[in-house]
Amino acid sequence: MELNYLILALALLVSAAGIQDVLSRRISNIFPLVIVLLFLVATTLGGWTAEVWQNFASFLLVLSIGAILFQRGILGGGDVKLWAAVALWFKLTQLPLLVLSITLAGGILALLSLGTRRFRRSGGARPAPSWKTARSVPYGVAIALGTMLSIAMSEVDPGAASPPSAGHEQLNNSLLDMVE
Structure with missing residues (x-):
C-alpha cells in the first residue's frame, strides 16, 4: 500500500x-533529489531484489545520453537530471516506453510552441518576453506527461518481483484516465 502513495x-x-x-x-535540483530518495524508500519498502540493477542502469543510461544532449544544447541541465531521476523508477525493459512517451510529449509541446509563435507573429498576442522563452520548450512538462503515461502503462514497482497490487492497478487506471 505504501508503494502506491x-x-x-x-x-x-x-x-x-x-x-x-x-x-x-x-x-530546481530538489525535484530530482527527492525523486531519487523516494525511489530508495520505495525500493526498501518493496524489498531489494537482484533486478534493481536494471533501475540503476536506466538511470545511468539516461544520465549519460542526457549529458551529451545538454552539451549540445538540446536539453537543459534540469531536464536531464529530472529525466534521469525518473528513469531510476523504470527497469531497462520499461525504459523504451518511458523514452517514447517523453519524446512524443516533447514533440507535441514543440508543435504547440511553433503554433503559438505563429499566432504571436500574426498579431494575435503580444510577443514573448525574451529570446529564450520564445525559442525553448519547457521539457519538464514533457517529462511529467511521459512519466505519468508510462506509470499508467507499466508496472512501476521498484524492487518488486511480484505482480502489482489491486491498489497499484487502481492508481494506474486513475493516471490513465487523467492522461486521456
Missing part, C-alpha cells in the same frame, strides 16, 4: 517540476 508522490513531484519549468524555464 510513493508512486503517486512521484507523479506529483514530476508534475510540480513541469509547472516550475513552465513558469521559470528552470527545474
